[in-house]
Amino acid sequence: MHALRTVAGPLSPARIRGPVLAHEHLALDLGRAGDPEARLDPARHAEPVTAELAALREQYGLALVVELTCRGMGRDAGALRRIAEASGVAVVAATGWYYAAFHPPEVTGAGPGGGTRAEDLTELLVREITGGLDGTGVRPGVLGEIGSHGELPSPAEHRVFAASSAAALATGLPVSTHAQLGRGGLAQLKLLTDGGLPAHRVCIGHQDLLDDPGTHRELAAAGAYVAFDTIGKESYQSDATRLRLLLALVEAGHGDRALLSCDISRHSYLRGEGGQGYGHLFRSFLPRLRAAGADDDLIDLLTRRNPLRFLTGSTAEVN
Template sequence: MSALLQTVAGPLSVSDVRGPVLAHEHLALDLTRGAGSAATLTPGHRAAITEELVSLREEFGLALVVELTCRGMGRDVAAMARIAADSSVAVVAATGWYYEPVRPAELTRTSPEQLARTLIGEIERGCGGSGIRPGVIGEVGSHGELPGEAEAGALRAAALAATSTGLSVATHARFGRGGLAQLELLTAAGLPPHRVSIGHQDLIDDPAVHRELAASGAYVAFDTVGREGYRSDRVRLRLLLALLESGFADRVLLSCDVWRHGYLVSEGGMGYGHLFRSFLPRLRAAGVDEETIDGLTRRNPLRFLTGTDGASGAREAEGRAPAGGSGR
């Protein structure tokens, strides 16, 4: 029997995901409290977002978006469901808590065990009475080399909920810092490393950290591709090639992390398609073959979401994508 993903439209067989996956994006959020007025993707942006996803589905076979807007980030799962239906691109919604500057008050007065029960309730019954169930826990955040007290509680809660429900956990490591500490905390709470994706690792120029994370079995997310103001794609490419050359092609996730409306193509930004239109061609020019690119953009995120260790494999995710389904 094929493994199933939980999407905003209900369960989806992994074997039906035949095109690439964007492993860390946002389609509907409001971070004005923590990041300013530009940090929004509102109902007014919905048509432009849908148009972008339709274009990527038609041109590159985009099959799935992992939407990591969680509690306290202005999450709108109903909007995600409408975008998924209108674009014919599947969307996985998330639950969890972001990093400290935008933490809800509930994090300061509640134990990790109680927080975990809140997450489990959303995973089993849906978000906010919508009936729309999340398929991943994330982006659970911290903002320094070590998580703060509230951030550590949210990470422990994520691990407890993940071990109880079978979902995987995606983190937000601000500017790439603190990923090893996040992983240590999550695994100490009982979560296997292959069910963890450490976020924003393309923002630190530290191949040794990337190798250590990957060697543990965790996924290393190069998920701010195209964000030149943070790190150039030239450096991202060098870091990614180093990780591939070290033998960790099965531990990498790729995405663009669109979280400001100014990043949309309609507003002159890089858009959700920068990975396919700019970065992957440079990866191919560097000699990376299509089998590896299909792994980076499809098989790896499917293994991560389903919690299947790459060592044993998720056979449904290992099938070759049809022509045009790996980012061409």
């Protein structure tokens, strides 16, 4: 199994013995969309973020966070490296582009030298993957969260998906997506796999916001990972519905395709500000899953072995 690419360098998957949060944000700025609260400012929030992660490592054994803040989302690779070091929790950083509302000029072609061809975008991604992020030397370990908004990607989003597929093929990285409110996941998977990327190297995001077990089964049967990654965001979907959808996928024989996380994407979600925090999965959702009949092996599959297989591109069982 290939090494994980963390912000501190390569890490053997064998060293990850505790759970993984498969879709989170530790430093983020989505305020340009008119939502000034959609921020995790390293200058203000790195300390409480670090404290939360360290507490979860101590209490639940949290071992790894997949941090999916990419280009145009306020990414701060240096902050991620400092948070990982201070918390003792490994962090995987990302590259790519979110959905169209957050595309920078390099995607839209609005700025000097901005390229709009998928080939130009692929070259940019490969440079970051091989050379590091934003002058820090931190190399990303995942392409994500590659976004679309609606049932079908816009032309610009289509180019981003094509570029992400090509960059993943060139570098061996997996692709994690943002499907707005869970919609459009099948179209995302088709775009990525049409480029030659195997489905097992793709995770379709926010499927816990889509109350459609048939779509979840179709994605999983194709070989893709199905992300239940907004756990605790009750204003979008109840955790009771999320639990029902996850159990349906497991009962259909696809427990090995599900990934779990909380997608903390604004500072008011932090525990110190009264929010559910990164630990909601462990404190609330997993106990409910256990009460519904999940055993230790299933919990380990969902929270550790599945994300490790996804991140490394492995099709073999993880011990």
